[in-house]
Amino acid sequence: MASTDAAPPWLRTPDDANALAPKVWPERAHRDADGRLVLGGIPVTELAERFGTPLYVVDEADVRARAARMLAALQTAAASVGTSATVYYAGKAFLSGAIVRWVTEAGLGVDVCSGGELAIALAAGAEPARIGFHGNNKSVAEIERAVAAGVGTIVIDSEIEIERVADAAARAGLVQRVRLRVNSGVHASTHEFLATSHEDQKFGVSLDRAVELGTRIRSHPSLDFLGLHCHIGSQIFDSAGFAESAERLLAAHAELARVSPLPELNLGGGFGIAYTAADDPTPIEEIALGIAEAVATGCRVHGVPLPKLAFEPGRSVVGTAGVTLYTVGTVKPVPIEGGWRHYASVDGGMSDNLRTALYGAHYSARIASRESDAPPALFRIAGKHCESGDIVVDAEYLPHDVTPGDLLAVAATGAYCWSLANNYNHVPRPAVVAVRDGAARVIVRGETEADLLARDAGLDASDRSDAAEGADA
Incomplete structure (x- = not known):
């Protein structure tokens, strides 16, 4: 009673229905x-x-190996163009005490997006300075907790958060490092991406306000502005979307950097994995090199120093x-x-x-x-x-x-x-x-x-x- 007529086009009848597709299963399965x-x-x-x-x-062992490979690939690519890279594990993919220990022991920081995720990361021993805190609606209490804990960076997701984070840091007598999440207008998935002039989504601020809001961040003595942040999508199989997004971000980055140093550019995560035998993601080493070269080229065009790079892979580490x-x-x-x-x-x-x-x-x-x-x-x-x-x-x-x-x-x-x-x-x-x-x-x-x-x-x-x-x- 077997039939292939109803199968989706990408699904092929296997020669052996017991076989394990190598890219889909853990390496030693x-x-x-x-x-x-x-x-x-x-x-x-x-x-x-x-x-x-x-x-x-x-x-x-598979998680630890993938985390180490991810770190090595991104840092090697950054070094090849004369800069460095910081890598955070995106905890939203899967976060537990054990996972935090595995990825931090592999050299990654941890990216969290709620008070609960922050609590898990801290309880598992993650170094606060190596934690990044995301979220489009961080409560005042969450912001205050992150500042008090010494979280390394808070990603400002909206105009109103500038004042909230600045106020929390000022009241704590601290200077909080922050990034500004920007929508580049690039939407990427697998090997395709769409570039538009605007994005209609809940995360981040529009690219045309990046310089204005970055300048406002700099006006607060309780904030240390590290740079722009962008996340273009998920399940991305190559570097093309990242390169297009970086090219757009670098125009705003360069304008801000000419006023005073802007040390970093965070290009987020979204590196894809194979869920089926039909999926064929490009090796992370090639993707990383493509991104690094695109950033280096953009900086030469705009005549600004090459920033440090930062990334936030999650699925590609643990999926x-x-x-x-x-x-x-x-x-x-x-x-x-x-x-x-x-x-x-x-x-x-x-x-x-x-x-x-x-x-x-x-x-x-x-x-x-x-x-x-x-x-x-x-x-x-x-x-x-x-x-x-x-x-x-x-x-x-x-x-x-x-x-x-x-x-x-x-x-x-x-x-x-x-x-x-x-x-x-x-x-x-x-x-x-x-x-x-x-x-x-x-x-x-x-x-x-x-x-x-x-x-x-x-x-x-x-x-x-x-x-x-x-x-x-």
Whole structure:
């Protein structure tokens, strides 16, 4: 009953529906002699037996290696044109105490965008001076907390924040380093970008006000203006969009730099990863060199000194290192035009991976507890939630004999899956387990039904006790 008619154009029928696409899975992921997927030296069947499913699994060595490679690539590219680079890990991708330690030990700073993210970064030992604080609506309390903590840079996102940050720093008797987020009019995604004259979005200020607002920042003795900041998009596969954005920013940068030194230019993040075998991002070393050369060229054109560069990668550090494990519950073929589509429903869904429903994101999946000689069939991996849009993987070829009880692994879930996790239908959020060298440990505890009940102020102790007994039964 397999059919390729309904498959999206980018999805190719595989020669082997058990094979792991190299760019999609953690670098050391493989199948053992029994056909089981192995992550961090541990068969996933052992992880599922020990921790249950759904389960987020993060390959620690993979995260550390990608962080180190990212830092080396950006710093080497900057050095090749005569400057330096600072790299922050964008915590919104996935932030926990363990992740903070891994990336900071690799030499990265940490970028946060809420009071909660700041609290995690500080509690995990991140050096405050190496933290950047983003956000389009930072509260006065959050700004005051960041200033008091000694956060290295606050990214000013709107005109009103200039006064708020300046006032908080003045009252604390400190000089706060800041950047100004600017919309360059460049929107980038994968290998395409669109350049417009204006941007209609909630982040940043328009490019035509950059000099005016930068001058206003400089008028406050409690602020130290480092430079302009821009973020052009996500899942960017090459340097073209970054180069166009840098060219636009450098006109404003040069005007400000001619008045007094402007030491830095922050070009944000957005470097893409492969979610499917069809994705082919350019190596970060090539992207980094392309960006650095574009900035150097722009500075020569404008006749200003080359600034230090700063970047904020997140997904490209942690995304590929993460895999989510599920248990298949039901399997059913559904007749569609031109053939059949097979639905495999798993024990998670949009509560642990919202990106498919939210963005139409594509993912890759494999049966992880065994290999199969069955021919490939077109599958859609559905979640357990009472929502027709609850899809984890929209289209994937899996062996035709997928059956209830199989373990299913979805690749490249390290970024924005745990971060966006929720309790829809009162489903507890899964645990996050780190694996490395044959050892596994919980780095974020999974929720239980008791956790959900404990937050419900409309229940008393006896209600919770009765519910717990029912769950145990």
